[in-house]
Amino acid sequence: MTTARRDTYTPETLLAVAVQIFIERGYDGTSMEHLSKAAGISKSSIYHHVAGKEELLRRAVSRAIDGLFGILEEPEAREGRAVERLEHVTRRMVGVLTTELPYVTLLLRVRGNTETERWAMDRRRDFDHRVADLLKAAIAEGDLRDDVEARLATRLLFGMINSLVEWFRPEARGADGAEIADAVVQLAFRGLRVED
Amino acid sequence: MTTARRDTYTPETLLAVAVQIFIERGYDGTSMEHLSKAAGISKSSIYHHVAGKEELLRRAVSRAIDGLFGILEEPEAREGRAVERLEHVTRRMVGVLTTELPYVTLLLRVRGNTETERWAMDRRRDFDHRVADLLKAAIAEGDLRDDVEARLATRLLFGMINSLVEWFRPEARGADGAEIADAVVQLAFRGLRVED
Structure with missing residues (x-):
């Protein structure tokens, strides 16, 4: 079991993680769940930064x-x-x-x-x-x-x-x-x- | 409902269909089910031609x-x-x-x-x-x-x-x-x- 890291992300650093996952899994194949796991923070923490995965793609x-x-x-x-x-x-x-x-x-x-x-x-x-x-x-x-x-x-x-x-x-x-x-x-x- | 086409495939023509699906879905994302649907023949008909999807990849x-x-x-x-x-x-x-x-x-x-x-x-x-x-x-x-x-x-x-x-x-x-x-x-x- 992994403990969720404390959310020390900025929109910028979260973006860097998301881009890696988008490249590995493809954008269509990436869920908020995948992003949450890769970032080690909860989905609601991600939603604190961005409206959803499409906003992350747009920023990237x-x-x-x-x-x-x-x-x-x-x-x-x-x-x-x-x-x-x-x-x-x-x-x-x-x-x-x-x-x-x-x-x-x-x-x-x-x-x-x-x-x-x-x-x-x-x-x-x-x-x-x-x-x-x-x-x-x-x-x-x-x-x-x-x-x-x-x-x-x-x-x-x-x-x-x-x-x-x-x-x-x-x-x-x-x-x-x-x-x-x-x-x-x-x-x-x-x-x-x-x-x- | 689609009616399965009669199996008029040769290993060669089946390969052409499989390659399209591998390109569209990625090899990992392609199942025998996908290949069967795309070719319009049953999975067992495909197995009549090849041992499995890896053989199709190898031939391609x-x-x-x-x-x-x-x-x-x-x-x-x-x-x-x-x-x-x-x-x-x-x-x-x-x-x-x-x-x-x-x-x-x-x-x-x-x-x-x-x-x-x-x-x-x-x-x-x-x-x-x-x-x-x-x-x-x-x-x-x-x-x-x-x-x-x-x-x-x-x-x-x-x-x-x-x-x-x-x-x-x-x-x-x-x-x-x-x-x-x-x-x-x-x-x-x-x-x-x-x-x-």
Whole structure:
């Protein structure tokens, strides 16, 4: 028998626990009971902090979404040639993914069964379009090749970046966020081949 | 009430149904009951074809694994400079992913709770290592840049290719397998930037 811990949670720390459980069990597969057990506090203590599990999901994915959209507001994402802005956004996306890993992981796994999930998918799609527009602008400015279709190039770029949630583990030895950002920019924009 | 269809399944067609359900519900979340309902035949009819759901999983992921390892046996993957062999493997991986989409999707989602899942993950890891070795050989031969660490480059390359299971829909209009293969090779090896 486990004794329920005294509730020393803040909405912030409770969120961190909830996100882990959502990732492990899937959002649909998580009950308030699971959250209560994982946090070691009663369900009524959780309800003291949030209205329910959907509020926890909304807060969690908001954190990822705010991080991503925040990139687009940075001066380096707003000024200069589109290709430079795109490289900045690429680099910073890797930054947000590595620092907000569980929140972005959850965002990428959301499937759209509830209003919050559908809202999150819409926001994610908006972000993808913003980046695709930047890529198109860089093609129009003659800095990116026009023989890879813009939408396909965006998908492959996101595929490369988003794969981080599958293999990046902050606690493990290996490349850190900055090294990964360099590698992604190098690979996506300059390619792996040694230039002739 | 649905009337059970007459069992006109072959192990092959039953597999196609099972793979869809495994993808939708997750392998752990799928019971023989779910499979029986989806196939419209009785559980005993399913047992006539296979020993159980783990055999269906093994057959399904084997199909993806055999497709991937088959690439490494092709002459273009065995002869010539490593960089050319790697480009061939990259292109053909896109081919296998697009033609065997549900089977590869399942392989990529397998998590390792049963012996079959652990076996599949081992085989997948073997394949990743074989490709990483090819990438290392291409660096050693001076054709690929050495400023992106080989293991990281392999992960990003796989991230890009494997993202197909998230967005490629064979029935939708849009790029086909050959166009995607071209785009992946272009992006990964030559980069998006127009060469100066």
